Structure formats: structure tokens, C-alpha cells
Amino acid sequence: MTTPTAHPQAIAFIGGGHMASALIGGLRAQGLEGHLIEVVEPLPEQGERLRRRWGVQSSVQAHPGLSRADLVVWAVKPQVFAQAAAQAAPYTRQALHLSVAAGISSDSMAAWLGSQRIVRAMPNTPALIGRGITGLYARPAVSADERRRVEGIIDTTGDLIWLEQESQIDAVTALSGSGPAYVFYFLEALIAAGVRMGLTPDQARTLALATFSGATALAQSSQESPEQLRAQVTSKGGTTHAAISAIEAAGLKVHFMEAVLAAQKRAAELGQEFGRSPT
Ligand SMILES: NC(=O)c1ccc[n+]([C@@H]2O[C@H](COP(=O)([O-])OP(=O)(O)OC[C@H]3O[C@@H](n4cnc5c(N)ncnc54)[C@H](OP(=O)(O)O)[C@@H]3O)[C@@H](O)[C@H]2O)c1
Known part of the structure; x- marks a missing residue:
């Protein structure tokens, strides 16, 4: 089989689903050659799709050739992580590990993979x-160079922040991980209200989406807090004031914060549920 560390930049993906595809697309766009990307994906059609699209190597199960990878990206669902780790661990001890799996602690990974060099x-x-x-947490054994290596990969999917404590990953899961669904929910309500007021669904959708992205861009380019920006467009007795007063009267902010905290609690529970040793 392939010589270990034959190429210092080879990357293995365990799991070839949506998240792996996004990362592989980014790496290929950066110029990493397809033959240096090895994907383990149990569904042959999905592996074939990745091979055709990105020119990567793929296999349906872990194999000794994985030992040439100096970085292993874990992109499997939390439910199958322990099993996937048991299969790949014999060939990946030399590597830096990067996991995008929700809920699987780095302690569990360290125990399953026999390595401390882990980034979540x-x-x-x-x-x-x-x-x-993306929120990132590195175990102490991960070097500054290794952190930069991870940044170079995650950069291809957007922005990132580093976290000091692993427990903060659950807060990131609740805020930005689940966050797109909150935004979609809010958009649904805006669109439904627009239609109720006599706009067509298309008009309401266009207005709602543009309002969201425009307001977000304004908040990003401004030194002022969202609260200050809101106050500036809320004159007493005006239309926005009428809306915000109704929102406050319904206690929406408190309910919404409770909802995000419920997501954080669930993230911690999932870690407990799937972080046990493989049976
Ligand atoms: N999608 C997102 O935006 C997002 C955001 C944040 C976090 N995440 C996390 O990222 C992880 C992956 O999510 P995803 O959306 O990419 O999921 P996905 O599309 O379902 O991909 C997971 C892939 O892993 C494969 N797999 C299953 N068992 C395996 C094994 N033993 N060895 C190797 N591969 C195996 C699955 O194959 P089969 O189809 O045959 O089962 C599937 O193709 C999850 O833990 C998720 O929580 C995803």
C-alpha cells in the first residue's frame, strides 16, 4: 500500500456527505490536487460522485492508504462517529484530526483515536x-502551525472564530450552528405577514430577504450596536415603534433567548448520548 507520509499535505475525509463536499470544493479551489484527497464514504454512488466532481480518491471503508494523510477530517453524523473511528483509527494515529461532528467531545475522540492532536x-x-x-476549539497538544493549517481549510467555507474552552462549542452550536433555522423562521413570519397585508408571495419574499441581508450588512459596517441601530429607526409613535412594542409585550426576546438556551442544552445532551465508547 501507499508509503506513510508519502506526501505531507495529503488529507483524508471520513464521511463524504454535505459538509465534506463543501470542504473538498474549497480545497480544490485553493489548488490542492484531487489525488491528495482521500475520502472514506460507505455509499459507493456518493464516493463516485465526489470522484467525478473533484477528482478525489474514494473508498467504501477505511484502509492502510489513509496513513499517508497528515490531516484527517471527520465529517460523519455523531451517531456513527464511534464506529467510523474504530475502523479508521489504526491508520490515522500520525495525523492531526479535525472534526465537524456535532456533540462528539475531543475526550471521546482522543480515546477512540489514540491521539491528542484534535481540533473540533x-x-x-x-x-x-x-x-x-465556524467556531473552532483546539486541544492543548495542537501547535500554532497546526491551527493555521486548520484555518486554511475552514477559511474556504467562510469566517471563523477560535474558542478558549471546549464547552463553548455547545453555545456556538446553539447560536450559529442552529442559527440559520432561526433566520429562516423569522423570514417565514415576515413573508406570511407580507402576504396577509396584500403582497404577492414573490414580492413578500423579495422584500423580506433583501431587508435581512441589507440590515445585516448595515450592522456589520457600523460601529453601533444592534440596539442603537434599532433605536435610530424607532421614533416614538411611529410604525416601527408600534411593531417593537407588540413584540416586547409578547415577551418575544425572553422566549427567543430561552429557545437558544434549549438548543445549547440539547447539544450537551447529544454529546453525552453519542460520546460513549463504541460497543
Ligand atoms: N451540514 C451542515 O451544515 C453541518 C453544520 C454543522 C455541523 N455539521 C456536522 O457535520 C457532520 C456531517 O454532516 P453532513 O451534513 O456532512 O452529513 P451527511 O451529509 O449525512 O454526511 C455524513 C456522511 O458520512 C458517511 N458515513 C456514515 N458512516 C460512515 C463510516 N462508518 N465511515 C465513513 N463515512 C461514513 C455517510 O454515509 P451514508 O450516507 O452511507 O450514511 C454520509 O455520506 C455531522 O456531525 C453534522 O452534525 C454539519
């Missing part, structure tokens, strides 16, 4: 179009 990432779905935001 929590991306979100806009990563699939290069507009994601």
Missing part, C-alpha cells in the same frame, strides 16, 4: 456556499 469545528449550513461561520 462547529460550522453552519451557509458554509455550503462559502458564507459560513
